[in-house]
Amino acid sequence: MIYCSHCGSDAVEWKVPADDNRPRHCCNSCGMVHYINPRVIVGTLPYLDDKVLLCKRAIEPRKGYWTLPAGFMENGESSEEGALRETREEAHANVAIDDLYCVHDIPEINQVYLMYLGRLTDTDFGPGPESTEVELFSEEEIPWAEMAFPVMVENLRAYFEDRKSGNYRLHRGVIYKKDWEKLRARSRDKE
Amino acid sequence: MIYCSHCGSDAVEWKVPADDNRPRHCCNSCGMVHYINPRVIVGTLPYLDDKVLLCKRAIEPRKGYWTLPAGFMENGESSEEGALRETREEAHANVAIDDLYCVHDIPEINQVYLMYLGRLTDTDFGPGPESTEVELFSEEEIPWAEMAFPVMVENLRAYFEDRKSGNYRLHRGVIYKKDWEKLRARSRDKE
Numbered sequence A, B: 001m002i003y004c005s006h007c008g009s010d011a012v013e014w015k016v017p018a019d020d021n022r023p024r025h026c027c028n029s030c031g032m033v034h035y036i037n038p039r040v041i042v043g044t045l046p047y048l049d050d051k052v053l054l055c056k057r058a059i060e061p062r063k064g065y066w067t068l069p070a071g072f073m074e075n076g077e078s079s080e081e082g083a084l085r086e087t088r089e090e091a092h093a094n095v096a097i098d099d100l101y102c103v104h105d106i107p108e109i110n111q112v113y114l115m116y117l118g119r120l121t122d123t124d125f126g127p128g129p130e131s132t133e134v135e136l137f138s139e140e141e142i143p144w145a146e147m148a149f150p151v152m153v154e155n156l157r158a159y160f161e162d163r164k165s166g167n168y169r170l171h172r173g174v175i176y177k178k179d180w181e182k183l184r185a186r187s188r189d190k191e
Helices: A079-091 A150-165 A177-189 B079-091 B150-165 B177-189
Strands: A012-015 A024-027 A039-048 A051-057 A070-072 A095-106 A111-120 A131-138 A171-174 B012-015 B024-027 B039-048 B051-057 B070-072 B095-106 B111-120 B131-138 B171-174
Touching (some): A051 A079, B039 B095, B095 B150, B150 B171
Parallel strands (some): A095 A171, B095 B171
Antiparallel strands (some): A039 A070, B012 B024, B051 B131
């Protein structure tokens, strides 16, 4: 933030406001404090029989890598509505939601992931504008080393473990950058 | 948003950007699109024996009404860290988290609630700057008609139901304004 969105002044300073305990974008001209908070990413883990649906990313970041359909939650929608919207947009896929399945925080990039488990209701899927390919993969077929984001590797790992036991439960956790390489290494080991 | 925070221009228009499908704050001068996304509220349901901890609000909105300790999640923290921080700030209370307990969306006000269940580790609690009173209440003692927010009534209702069965599970749902009066009425019935 360079200019105050309230008064247009360039007197915006990164400082701790009165009665607060952490720095914010503060306008020294009009006094407005501009808060920036974490964003929510919503999506689904779509499955059918022993396979899950992945999208190959057509856009940066991680263009050309695979991921689950997900994106920023929008104002005015519930997290489940957002998850279904992203699934339709990125994979043209329709799923029937079972339940909220994974809740992950990535504090270093100010993101919270709410991922829903859902069964594909048909196989009329295909790439939306943000994907180049959309495909079903069994556990053995998943391109583990070509996954775009560690958080989605965690989602898939949870799913295939639960599938073995038949006991699907909510998974949650915190992902730190220092663990990303470990997660990537574990992904490569799976291949 | 009146002025563009990137270039300072007042040519900010609420319109659908190219390659998008919903209106955003768009700067017609520098081309920047300013996204506004839902915010996450994190907090705890602190319990001890058959009682739960509530805070009486010292600030608007709903000043003078009771609530569970919760507030906006901050950048750089996990949702659990944020929940513990809010609990310390508002109630000077220390809890040991059991698990994520309630996930509620309130799409009409662009909020997502992540509430954690946690056992009070001591009784050295007391009001922080945003509370005037902090007290333990059994189910019968809860001031149901003086609860600040319907989402917290849902949290408490879930807890006392689960407590009867001894089976604590994740609760989730969507809260709409049209249901608030119903929730308030149900709260009053409990008294």
